[in-house]
Amino acid sequence: DQQVKQNSPSLSVQEGRISILNCDYTNSMFDYFLWYKKYPAEGPTFLISISSIKDKNEDGRFTVFLNKSAKHLSLHIVPSQPGDSAVYFCAAAFQGGSEKLVFGKGTKLTVNP
Amino acid sequence: GAVVSQHPSRVICKSGTSVKIECRSLDFQATTMFWYRQFPKQSLMLMATSNEGSKATYEQGVEKDKFLINHASLTLSTLTVTSAHPEDSSFYICSVGLQSSYNEQFFGPGTRLTVL
Numbered sequence: 001d002q003q004v005k006q007n008s009p010s011l012s013v014q015e016g017r018i019s020i021l022n023c024d025y026t027n028s029m030f031d032y033f034l035w036y037k038k039y040p041a042e043g044p045t046f047l048i049s050i051s052s053i054k055d056k057n058e059d060g061r062f063t064v065f066l067n068k069s070a071k072h073l074s075l076h077i078v079p080s081q082p083g084d085s086a087v088y089f090c091a092a093a094f095q096g097g098s099e100k101l102v103f104g105k106g107t108k109l110t111v112n113p
Numbered sequence: 114g115a116v117v118s119q120h121p122s123r124v125i126c127k128s129g130t131s132v133k134i135e136c137r138s139l140d141f142q143a144t145t146m147f148w149y150r151q152f153p154k155q156s157l158m159l160m161a162t163s164n165e166g167s168k169a170t171y172e173q174g175v176e177k178d179k180f181l182i183n184h185a186s187l188t189l190s191t192l193t194v195t196s197a198h199p200e201d202s203s204f205y206i207c208s209v210g211l212q213s214s215y216n217e218q219f220f221g222p223g224t225r226l227t228v229l
Contacts, residue, residue, distance in 0.1 A: 002156075009154070034217065043206050043220030044157070046114070089157065099145060099210040101218060105156040 003027045004092050006104035013111050019077040021107050023090030026071065030092040034101065035064060035075045038087045047088075048075070080111045115141040115209045119221035126197055127229055134192045134224045136207030142187035143209040147218060148180075151204045163190040163207075197228045 005024045013019045023033075031052035036044035050057040050064045050073065057064050063076045077084055090104040116139040126132050136146055146163040161182050162170040169182035181193040194201055204225055208218040 004156075036220075041204075041223065041225065043117070043119075043208070043223045046217055046219065049217065099218070100147075100159060100162065102159075103157045105154070 002104075003030075004090055004102050004104040006088075006090055006107050008107050009105070010108040010110070013080045013109065015082055015111055015113050016079045019075075019080045019084065019109055019111065021075040021077075021088050021090075021109065023073050023075075023104055024071055025073075025092050027092070027102075028071065029094060030102075032093045033064070033066060033073050034091045034093070035062075036089045036091060036103075037084075038089060038106070044089055077109075080109075082111050082113050085109055085111050114217075115139075115143070115211060115219040117207065117209050117219055117221040119205075119207060119224050121224060122222060123225045123227075125227045125229065128198055129196055131193055131195045132197055132226060134194075134205055134207075134226075136190045136192070136221055138188045138209045141209060141211070143190075144187060145210045146184060146190040147208045147210065148182060148190070148192050149206045149208065151206060151223075157206065160192075194226065197226070199228045202226055202228045 003026050034049040035047040038044040048059050048062045048064050050066050066073045087106040087108045089106045091101040118137045120135045144165045148160045149157040151157050160175045163182045163184040165184045171177045184190040206223040208220040210218050
């Protein structure tokens, strides 16, 4: 039973346009969400996070939106750059809990020049 | 954040042998480290939580006798895959938890294990 789902395995976007990566979760007890970026044969790197007390968090070109009622979050990248091409993982956690993260399967983003 | 290294980055071994993977926290004293495994096109699956000075906590379905974890110091955790088989071939990644309320983890570069 997958608690964190990224239903789109891949996404292709033109450089300069917006990339929107989606993530759904099933466990309403999750109260902290993170996005990681991963290049092939490397470990994931932390991008941005959001607590369940917020519905939006912005950091430069990256914005994460959280819709608790829909158990849905999304990562917006604007403008998209070719260097953003990577696999993006959504992760969920229980804030102040055991520090365990539950990851989705990832979405491979390709930004075309 | 925290800088995390792993060694080796890539290892090929024969079936039946044991392989040790090291995870080091270079700039942070980590009481907790995590070991993940990633199969192609799959998610990162948590294998175990490594606790300094105590036994690791394994996730359901992970054989503790096969995947030995030792966290002897605040900067080093090791994962030993014992009697490796081809189905153990995977990408193994460790991470360091900062024990803040924010659950952020910082990952090592990973180790690609291929068992022949």
